[in-house]
Amino acid sequence: MWDGGAMGRGIARVGAHLLIICIGSLYLLDAGSLAFAACPERPACRGCGCKGGPGYRGPGGRCVGFKALDKVCGIPPETRCTFENARGTGENKACALGGDDTNKAS
Missing domain, CATH: 1.20.5 (Single alpha-helices involved in coiled-coils or other helix-helix interfaces)
Structure with missing residues (x-):
């Protein structure tokens, strides 16, 4: 065989x-x-906060995320950063930080 x-x-x-x-x-x-x-997609927009971030532009000209907000901008964030108030600002906070309510609709 x-x-x-x-x-x-x-x-x-x-x-x-x-x-x-x-x-x-x-x-x-x-x-x-x-x-x-x-993490749901959001409609296209311009400025910090468009993708659900906190909406602050740091001293270096770049948008600042939730995790680095206190370190880069200070407390309150307006100390060293500019708030741009982009539409949808903060909508993805839980998703960006890995919170428990990532799938909740807002």
């Missing part, structure tokens, strides 16, 4: 690798869809 020898084992090894790659690809696609579901 022919067992395939080295060639048969090589084909089986390639098949196993392809199967692992396919399963891994499906897992990554599913994980990507979960990431998009957690």
